[in-house]
Amino acid sequence: MHVALLTCAEVMRLVGIKSRTTIWRRIQHKTFPEPVDIGDGRIRWREADIEHWINTLPQRRY
Numbered sequence: 001m002h003v004a005l006l007t008c009a010e011v012m013r014l015v016g017i018k019s020r021t022t023i024w025r026r027i028q029h030k031t032f033p034e035p036v037d038i039g040d041g042r043i044r045w046r047e048a049d050i051e052h053w054i055n056t057l058p059q060r061r062y
Helices: 007-014 020-028 047-056
Strands: 034-039 040-048
Touching: 007 020, 007 040, 007 047, 040 047
Parallel strands: none
Antiparallel strands: 034 040
8 A cells, every 4th residue: 555645845735835834833723634753853744634635625605
């Protein structure tokens, strides 16, 4: 089984968030997926967690 792990920069590009601070603030408020610690001070996000988060965002209707 292959689990894709994304860097913070990759996550920011994927979801359109321009600031690391915004990501960490959303994590603190439990409105964004938490990363995993892969050792040596490196963190990554599971691609599946980010995809799930994107897919569960409410749609905006006009």
